[in-house]
Amino acid sequence: MTTALLRRFGGLVLTLVISSFVIFAGMYAAPGDPVTFLIGNPENLTPDKIAAVRAEYHLDEPLWTQYARWATGVLHGDLGQSMYYQQPVSDLLSSRLPMTLTLVAMATVLFVVIGVGLGALAALRRGSALDSVVTGFTTFVNSVPNFVIGLVLVAVFAVQLRWFPVAGDGAGLTDRLYHLTLPAIALALGSIALISRVTRQTMTEQQTLDHVEAARSYGLTTRQIVVRHVLRNSLGPVVTMCGLVMAGMLAGTVVIESVFGLNGVGKLLVDAINTHDFPVVQAILLYMVIGYMVVTVAVDLAYPLLDPRTMARSDRS
Known part of the structure; x- marks a missing residue:
């Protein structure tokens, strides 16, 4: 019975890890660039501004590094900052959940x-x-x-x-x-x-x-x-x-x-x-x-x- 529970728990953890990576990576496969929305005014879409925004939100880092940063934050209860509402994602979810x-x-x-x-x-x-x-x-x-x-x-x-x-x-x-x-x-x-x-x-x-x-x-x-x-x-x-x-x-x-x-x-x-x-x-x-x-x-x-x-x-x- 203990072995079966351990296998089940291990399967759940593996499923959660794989799912979380697919969710994270899938966002970057979607059409559109969040940098464009973050900058707003098309006149401000200069190379320097784009580079600054990417650095601020860590979008210039490799995908694995971004995922590790996000997953570590999730394990500590930090779901990140909303780009649109400019407030913690956890606060948004707690108010809507x-x-x-x-x-x-x-x-x-x-x-x-x-x-x-x-x-x-x-x-x-x-x-x-x-x-x-x-x-x-x-x-x-x-x-x-x-x-x-x-x-x-x-x-x-x-x-x-x-x-x-x-x-x-x-x-x-x-x-x-x-x-x-x-x-x-x-x-x-x-x-x-x-x-x-x-x-x-x-x-x-x-x-x-x-x-x-x-x-x-x-x-x-x-x-x-x-x-x-x-x-x-x-x-x-x-x-x-x-x-x-x-x-x-x-x-x-x-x-x-x-x-x-x-x-x-x-x-x-x-x-x-x-x-x-x-x-x-x-x-x-x-x-x-x-x-x-x-x-x-x-x-x-x-x-x-x-x-x-x-x-x-x-x-x-």
Whole structure:
């Protein structure tokens, strides 16, 4: 078990190092030169001015040297200085991160509760009209992009019905949750479809296994069979998929925050790309990679708690 944990930890560290280098180097492969933006006025684009700006931001150093300087700063909690906002990147992220995490948390609650619920209903009523309706609805929703869903929600519920605000962050916890309702729904709908289909498929397979048939022969009620055998044994794959979907939402907020005008990390990433603010882009992409890794590790740790057989197999290996 200890060896497996060490291998996993080593793999995570290696993945993080490779990802961080790809993120850092990828910025310099992108079109455009941040020096042009930093100088501003085209009349000031003299060779001496360009050389001075490159030296100030260490852009005249080799790529490996720049990466080593940046990675060392990251390890010490220094994400660099924003070229556009002229303030520490860590301050920018700390002011935008609560908005994004709240949005992801709301969307996660929605797709887990509704997705698992719809999938369980469809599996228990397999072949019925309810099963067809759920399957058709989830297939349709899964085929529509998030930004289209967001625009439709804004047009109907914000502009026409005026039940929700068109844009904005809200002031205070209650008002913020109110402002994030439509964005959370738009972010969660596609995931609801995916989780519903995974839950339905997993529960349908569980109902055909021998131990479920044996439980029926012992006279257990349908509710007891579903709770003790079908749903419990289905939790592993469902929880794994929920974790992966939630981790992917960290990147999905980019589109939703832009549609609803939210001042989160996703919107900050779009603005940073448009202004060639490399330190901000690098920090946000690194945050997304770390967030994805943290969620997947948490799911891996939780899986043996849901299915003890996994722990037993790990111990034998």
